Amino acid sequence: MTPEEFRQxxxxxxxxxxxxxxxxEDFPVMSQVAPxxxxxxxxxxxxxxxxxxxxxxxxxxxxxxxxxTHWNHPSFFAYFPSNAMLPSVLGxxxxxxxxxxxxxxxxxxxxxxxxxxxMDWLRQMTGLSENFTGTxxxxxxxxxxxxxxxxxxxxxxxxxxxxxxxADAPFVVYCxxxxxxxxxxxxxxxxxxxxxxRSIDTDENHALRLDLLEAAIKQDLxxxxxxxALVASVGTTNSTAFDPVAGMAQLARKYQLWLHVDAAMAxxxxxxxxxxxxxxxxxxxxxxxxxxxxxxxxxxxxxxxFVRDPQHLIRVMSTNPAYLxxxxxxxxxxxxxxxxxxxxxxxxxxxxxxxxDEGVEGIRARLRRDLDNARFFETLVDAAPDWxxxxxxxxxxxxxxxxxxxxxxxxxxxxxxxxxTTLNSSGKAYLTPSVxxxxxxxxxxIGCHTTERSHVEALWRELRAIVAL
Amino acid sequence: MTPEEFRQxxxxxxxxxxxxxxxxEDFPVMSQVAPxxxxxxxxxxxxxxxxxxxxxxxxxxxxxxxxxTHWNHPSFFAYFPSNAMLPSVLGxxxxxxxxxxxxxxxxxxxxxxxxxxxMDWLRQMTGLSENFTGTxxxxxxxxxxxxxxxxxxxxxxxxxxxxxxxADAPFVVYCxxxxxxxxxxxxxxxxxxxxxxRSIDTDENHALRLDLLEAAIKQDLxxxxxxxALVASVGTTNSTAFDPVAGMAQLARKYQLWLHVDAAMAxxxxxxxxxxxxxxxxxxxxxxxxxxxxxxxxxxxxxxxFVRDPQHLIRVMSTNPAYLxxxxxxxxxxxxxxxxxxxxxxxxxxxxxxxxDEGVEGIRARLRRDLDNARFFETLVDAAPDWxxxxxxxxxxxxxxxxxxxxxxxxxxxxxxxxxTTLNSSGKAYLTPSVxxxxxxxxxxIGCHTTERSHVEALWRELRAIVAL
Numbered sequence: 001m002t003p004e005e006f007r008q009x010x011x012x013x014x015x016x017x018x019x020x021x022x023x024x025e026d027f028p029v030m031s032q033v034a035p036x037x038x039x040x041x042x043x044x045x046x047x048x049x050x051x052x053x054x055x056x057x058x059x060x061x062x063x064x065x066x067x068x069t070h071w072n073h074p075s076f077f078a079y080f081p082s083n084a085m086l087p088s089v090l091g092x093x094x095x096x097x098x099x100x101x102x103x104x105x106x107x108x109x110x111x112x113x114x115x116x117x118x119m120d121w122l123r124q125m126t127g128l129s130e131n132f133t134g135t136x137x138x139x140x141x142x143x144x145x146x147x148x149x150x151x152x153x154x155x156x157x158x159x160x161x162x163x164x165x166x167a168d169a170p171f172v173v174y175c176x177x178x179x180x181x182x183x184x185x186x187x188x189x190x191x192x193x194x195x196x197x198r199s200i201d202t203d204e205n206h207a208l209r210l211d212l213l214e215a216a217i218k219q220d221l222x223x224x225x226x227x228x229a230l231v232a233s234v235g236t237t238n239s240t241a242f243d244p245v246a247g248m249a250q251l252a253r254k255y256q257l258w259l260h261v262d263a264a265m266a267x268x269x270x271x272x273x274x275x276x277x278x279x280x281x282x283x284x285x286x287x288x289x290x291x292x293x294x295x296x297x298x299x300x301x302x303x304x305x306f307v308r309d310p311q312h313l314i315r316v317m318s319t320n321p322a323y324l325x326x327x328x329x330x331x332x333x334x335x336x337x338x339x340x341x342x343x344x345x346x347x348x349x350x351x352x353x354x355x356x357d358e359g360v361e362g363i364r365a366r367l368r369r370d371l372d373n374a375r376f377f378e379t380l381v382d383a384a385p386d387w388x389x390x391x392x393x394x395x396x397x398x399x400x401x402x403x404x405x406x407x408x409x410x411x412x413x414x415x416x417x418x419x420x421t422t423l424n425s426s427g428k429a430y431l432t433p434s435v436x437x438x439x440x441x442x443x444x445x446i447g448c449h450t451t452e453r454s455h456v457e458a459l460w461r462e463l464r465a466i467v468a469l
Numbered sequence: 470m471t472p473e474e475f476r477q478x479x480x481x482x483x484x485x486x487x488x489x490x491x492x493x494e495d496f497p498v499m500s501q502v503a504p505x506x507x508x509x510x511x512x513x514x515x516x517x518x519x520x521x522x523x524x525x526x527x528x529x530x531x532x533x534x535x536x537x538t539h540w541n542h543p544s545f546f547a548y549f550p551s552n553a554m555l556p557s558v559l560g561x562x563x564x565x566x567x568x569x570x571x572x573x574x575x576x577x578x579x580x581x582x583x584x585x586x587x588m589d590w591l592r593q594m595t596g597l598s599e600n601f602t603g604t605x606x607x608x609x610x611x612x613x614x615x616x617x618x619x620x621x622x623x624x625x626x627x628x629x630x631x632x633x634x635x636a637d638a639p640f641v642v643y644c645x646x647x648x649x650x651x652x653x654x655x656x657x658x659x660x661x662x663x664x665x666x667r668s669i670d671t672d673e674n675h676a677l678r679l680d681l682l683e684a685a686i687k688q689d690l691x692x693x694x695x696x697x698a699l700v701a702s703v704g705t706t707n708s709t710a711f712d713p714v715a716g717m718a719q720l721a722r723k724y725q726l727w728l729h730v731d732a733a734m735a736x737x738x739x740x741x742x743x744x745x746x747x748x749x750x751x752x753x754x755x756x757x758x759x760x761x762x763x764x765x766x767x768x769x770x771x772x773x774x775f776v777r778d779p780q781h782l783i784r785v786m787s788t789n790p791a792y793l794x795x796x797x798x799x800x801x802x803x804x805x806x807x808x809x810x811x812x813x814x815x816x817x818x819x820x821x822x823x824x825x826d827e828g829v830e831g832i833r834a835r836l837r838r839d840l841d842n843a844r845f846f847e848t849l850v851d852a853a854p855d856w857x858x859x860x861x862x863x864x865x866x867x868x869x870x871x872x873x874x875x876x877x878x879x880x881x882x883x884x885x886x887x888x889x890t891t892l893n894s895s896g897k898a899y900l901t902p903s904v905x906x907x908x909x910x911x912x913x914x915i916g917c918h919t920t921e922r923s924h925v926e927a928l929w930r931e932l933r934a935i936v937a938l
Contacts, residue, residue, distance in 0.1 A: 001826055006555040007487035013559055014479030017566030022472040031578050035800045038582040046590035050828035053556055056821070060563065064818075067579025072568045079576070079792070082812070084568025086475040087522055090482055094529065096561035096768055096819075097486030099541045099553025107548070109500050110536025113507040121515035138607055139810035149658055164662025166635040181788040182811060189618055189785075189809070191660040193633025237792055293812070299565055300814050316658075319650040322904040323548070323706055323912070327890070331504045340658070340809070341608035342651060343551070343762070345769050349533075350565075352525070357470055359519035421796070435791035443792070 001053070009053050016057065020065075021072065021086065024450070028427020029073045031066065038067040074450040075429040077459060080237075080265050081370075081396075081447035083297035087357035091350025092299055102344040104324060105332035112333055115348040118355070122292065122304055125360055126270040129283055132306040135338040136347050140264035141182035143289035143305040144231065146313070146339060148173060148190040150287065151229035151258030153316045160316070165191045172220050174198045175231040176208035176243055180262060183231050196225070205392050206241035206436070208232070213248065217255055229258040234279045235266025238436045238443065239391035239399045242266070246281025253284065261288040264303070266395055268296040271363055272371075278394065295367065295396070295447045298351045305339070313338055370396050370447045373456045377444060380460050386467070390441050398444040399436055402467050413440035422466050429459045470522070478522050485526065489534075490541065490555065493919070497896020498542045500535065507536040543919040544898040546928060549706075549734050550839075550865075550916035552766035556826035560819025561768055571813040573793060574801035581802055584817040591761065591773055591820070594829055595739040598752055601775040604807040605816050609733035610651035612758035612774040613700065615782070615808060617642060617659040619756065620698035620727030622785045629785070634660045641689050643667045644700040645677035645712055649731060652700050665694070674861050675710035675905070677701070682717065686724055698727040703748045704735025707905050707912065708860035708868045711735070715750025722753065730757040733772070735864055737765040740829065741836055747863065764836065764865070764916045767820045774808070782807055839865050839916045842925045846913060849929050855936070859910050867913040868905055871936050882909035891935050898928045 001009075041063055071082045102111030119134030137143040151173070152165060159165050173187045177199040187197040198220070200213045217227045230252050232243040245261060252259040261267075261282055267290020269275045282288065288306040292298035307313050318337035336342050358366070374396040381387045381400050391399040401416045420433035420442055432443045442463075446456065470478075510532055540551045571580030588603030606612040620642070621634060628634050642656045646668040656666040667689070669682045686696045699721050701712040714730060721728040730751055736759020738744045751757065757775040761767035776782050787806035805811050827835070843865040850856045850869050860868040870885045889902035889911055901912045911932075915925060 001555040003487040003491040003555070006490065006558065007483060009559055010483030010487065010562070011480055013562055013566075014476060014483055017562070018472040018476035018479065020566065021475065030575070033578050035574065035578070035797050036582070038579045039586055042583065042586045044586075044589075046594055046824050047828050048830050050826055050831045053559065053822060053826050056825050057559075064567075064579045064583070067577065067582060068567055068569050069575065069577045071570055071576075079570075082568065082570050084565055086470040086472070089475070089562070089565040089568075090478055090522065090526075092565035093479070093482055093486070093558070093562045096553055096558040097482075097489065098533075098537055099551065099558075099768060100537050101540055101548075101551050101769060105504065106499070106538065107540075108536065108538045109502050109504070110507045110533045113505070113536060114511065114533070117508055117511045117513075120513075125515055139812045141811045142809055145809060152660075159662060160657035160660065161663050163639055163664050164657075165633075165660030166639060166662075170632055170635060181790040181793065185786070185788050185809075188629035188633075188788075191621075191629065191634030193628060193635075194630050195632050237790075299568060300570060300812050301810070317654070319654050319657075321650040321706075323901055324650065328504050340611055340614060340654075341770070342610045343608045343769050353522060355515050356525050357519055357522050359516050361517050362519045432792055 009057065012057055016060065017089065024070055024073050027070050027073065029070055029075050029430035030424045030427060031069045032427060033067050038063070069430065072448060072450060074448055074452065074455040075459065076448045077444045077446060078430045078432040080445055081295045082293060082300055083295065083449045084299035085297035085354055085449050087353040088297060088299035088350035091353040095346045095349050098346060100346050102346050103336040103342050104326055104334045105328060106326040108346065111344070111346040112335055114352060115335065116333065118348040118351050119304060121355060123306065126267060126290070127273065127276050128306060131283065131308055132288065133310050134304050134306045135335055137303045137305045137339050138301040139303050140262060140289045140291055141185065142340060143303055144182050144260060144262055145186040145189060146305070147258065147260035147287040148186045148192070148229060150313055150316050152190050154258060154312065155226065155228040158315065169224055169226050170196050171226045171228040172196045172198060173229045173231065174200060174213060174216060174227070176200050176202050176233055176236070178202050178206050178236040178238055178241055179231055179233045180237045180264065183262065202241065206236060206239045208243040208248070210244055210247040214251055217251065227255050227257055229260060231260045231262055234261055234263035235395060238434055240266060240395040240397040241391065242278045242394060245279050249281040249284035259285045261285045263288055263290040265291065265294055268292060269367065269395055271360065272367055292351055296363065297449050298354050302347050302351060310338070366449065370451065373451065373453055374398060374446045376453065377446065377456050377460065390436055390439060396446045399441045400444065401439065401441050416440045416442055419463065419466050423462055428462050478526065481526055485529065486558065493539055493542050496539050496542065498539055498544050498899035499893045499896060500538045501896060502536050507532070538899065541917060541919060543917055543921065543924040544928065545917045546898060546900040546913045546915060548901050549914055550764045551762060551769055552764065552918045553768040554766035554823055554918050556822040557766060557768035557819035560822040564815045564818050567815060569815050571815050572805040572811050573795055573803045574797060575795040577815065580813070580815040581804055583821060584804065585802065587817040587820045588773060590824060592775065595736060595759070596742065596745050597775060600752065600777055601757065602779050603773050603775045604804055606772045606774045606808050607770040608772050609731060609758045609760050610654065611809060612772050613651050613729060613731055614655040614658060615774070616727065616729035616756040617655045617661070617698060619782055619785050621659050623727060623781065624695065624697040627784070638693055638695050639665050640695045640697040641665045641667060642698045642700065643669060643682060643685060643696070645669050645671050645702055645705070647671050647675050647705040647707055647710055648700055648702050649706050649733065652731065671710065675705060675708045677712040679713055679716040683720055686720065696724050696726055698729060700729045700731055703730055703732035704864060707903055709735060709864040709866040710860065711747045711863060714748050718750040718753035728754045730754045732757055732759045734760065734763055737761060738836065738864055740832055761820055765832065766918050767823050771816050771820060779807070835918065839920065842920065842922055843867060843915045845922065846915065846925050846929065859905055859908060865915045868910045869913065870908065870910050885909045885911055888932065888935050892931055897931050
């Protein structure tokens with residue numbers, strides 16, 4: 001493909017994306033295809049001969065689009081907002097067009113230095129002190145895994161540089177029973193073992209109970225185990241509950257534990273000063289992860305990972321073979337040593353574009369709009385006697401279920417799962433059913449960049465229509 | 470940003486990328502900026518107010534471009550080809566524009582199913598049997614790490630599900646002393662420990678010596694250690710040497726070891742049937758990684774990870790919380806369980822576009838052109854008495870050094886490092902200095918999609934001009 005052919009096809013594809021976004025409400029939010037539908041329409045074997053990509057562009061609508069669940073649809077209330085806002089789409093296009101590798105400073109200094117600048121912007125925006133330095137990871141799962149690896153190595157005085165992780169006394173990781181599954185995954189992959197992850201019970205707001213945490217730590221110490229790390233959830237997946245970070249920080253200090261703050265969802269809420277009390281104590285963290293590719297809108301994948309001691313991270317993640325050494329290594333950051341992958345895309349471009357386009361002021365206004373919409377939805381639920389709210393609305397997630405007189409818990413579960421299935425299959429809106437402390441819930445996560453009050457109202461109408469059937 | 474604003478800016482940016490690629494030869498290959506140059510021109514604080522992204526687009530050339538090392542420049546001979554070919558740029562644009570999350574099948578069935586189809590195309594293209602199933606990882610570093618985690622869990626009967634990795638007898642991983650640094654990193658992060666990675670010496674072609682490998686395994690067994698995994702390098706980083714995969718497979722069988730094939734660089738060469746002898750025995754591998762984002766041109770990041778037993782991978786990587794369960798989980802692939810990250814971009818689009826644009830025939834012709842260029846460069850070196858070739862040219866990498874009568878080894882090292890620095894600083898071409906078995910070498914890696922015979926000739930002229938100074 002020549003640059004001229006690219007120009008022509010690129011214009012066509014930009015138009016396609018613009019039209020897609022302009023008409024996104026015409027599509028069912030959740031894809032309605034059955035397993036195998038998409039695959040069955042694609043050739044089993046690769047084409048021997050090349051062809052004009054015009055053909056492929058023409059096939060996006062009939063072949064690919066039916067299999068898309070539209071995360072940027074205004075009636076997307078599932079999982080979490082994964083906003084790929086249009087400025088970030090431009091940033092991704094530039095990233096791909098430049099095709100630069102940011103593994104080392106020398107392999108594209110701009111990739112390293114813009115990442116430093118933009119991560120520092122985000123640090124300032126969320127009110128973190130200069131004690132933290134940021135870098136971009138793909139996802140919070142990976143960042144949390146890195147944190148537990150760092151905790152493991154700090155606790156074992158860098159066992160990976162010697163005989164590896166096979167201590168005579170096991171190390172223990174603590175989080176709330178509402179913590180994201182990535183914490184369990186990270187603890188298992190880091191070698192701690194499922195038996196050494198303590199899932200601490202939560203209070204009525206679904207936040208970790210400090211008394212039980214300290215009791216568990218003490219018990220483990222008495223049994224000869226070695227507490228190693230705490231993971232605080234700042235915005236749990238189920239209900240956006242906030243663990244008591246300040247209290248956990250005190251325990252981390254007292255027992256010399258690594259403190260990782262998983263703020264994947266709610267970290268960017270701290271761009272609003274009035275929400276910062278929700279993670280009070282965060283300054284004592286050893287590591288923090290938040291996902292600008294969620295609510296903030298920077299487009300997947302862009303997870304912001306902040307650490308207090310980059311030298312420790314580098315010591316855990318760095319190898320330094322001859323073919324990667326360059327003349328400036330002592331003066332610059334080589335981000336290949338700040339995470340697992342060696343190769344790195346120029347991802348900071350999309351966050352740079354996003355922040356410049358909206359400005360911090362514009363971002364604040366958008367987040368506050370979503371929070372207002374969440375409170376509005378909450379009032380609708382509160383006013384409806386047959387609907388129940390199962391968690392306080394602290395941010396933009398509302399956990400509800402519909403009740404009918406005389407229904408047992410198992411019947412309520414079936415009933416609410418059916419509501420979710422009916423709604424999602426209708427294509428009119430999309431939400432995630434989940435289980436919160438044994439109760440089947442419907443999670444309404446508000447925060448798609450295209451969602452306005454009218455879409456929230458429509459969701460409520462749909463839910464009520466389904467239960468009225 | 471409205472879709473209409475995006476349309477306008479998108480057209481402008483597509484034009485910018487087309488112009489950049491059309492005039493890429495006007496730029497110095499390696500960025501010529503000093504540490505801090507880029508950062509110093511960027512605002513220290515985020516903008517409070519939003520602005521038109523027109524400003525940002527106008528700033529790419531003056532602010533960002535000087536800090537770009539141009540990996541798609543035809544005189545890029547450094548590291549490895551990291552081709553971001555223009556069809557893949559369109560694929561990335563579509564990926565960003567759709568903004569779909571491919572973590573689970575339901576969250577965008579097309580993302581899962583196109584990935585299945587395109588990975589199967591690649592499997593067929595490289596001559597792998599149907600015993601392998603592919604998925605996309607970000608980088609080979611991550612894929613190799615996953616393999617060693619899988620090896621660890623197979624060897625310990627899933628210790629991560631119990632008390633974790635702290636066996637009373639250590640487990641050992643083997644690779645060649647020419648293996649990529651990511652193998653050491655993976656072994657350390659997986660908890661094996663630096664002391665339990667055996668770097669086996671290589672033969673005169675820089676390939677792992679089977680006799681030494683078996684001797685090391687036997688010695689470890691005698692000492693009471695537990696051999697766990699072999700990593701075969703198919704195309705080493707320094708010299709693109711090929712480890713004896715078939716022999717390693719025999720040892721893997723004999724001693725019940727995990728066999729991971731790191732074909733990050735050379736795997737896609739197997740699209741040429743005449744090169745498949747170089748990884749004979751690969752069918753016995755437990756896992757294989759190759760990087761379509763390198764020579765093949767799919768744009769970073771797109772690493773293809775093939776496994777023999779997906780159920781084992783899933784058992785190691787899967788957690789299954791309520792909020793991720795969907796109605797079709799038993800019938801579909803949920804690629805979140807095939808690697809470390811939960812969130813997943815729709816990366817298969819760019820490989821789909823690339824293969825359709827070039828066709829397998831076109832890809833073969835391009836790879837063969839590069840291989841011809843490498844052989845041509847080799848003949849130039851062979852004919853020059855003051856230049857020395859330090860490794861056989863088995864693929865597209867040529868390892869050379871310049872010799873001057875009477876120079877000691879340390880003087881030769883300084884001399885050749887100076888040649889590299891002079892060349893790279895000139896901006897006329899870019900190659901990687903490295904150290905191969907104690908000797909300072911200049912690595913010439915041929916395979917940028919824009920590189921023609923004339924650029925290889927020009928590189929040779931430059932190198933000779935530098936030594937004639």
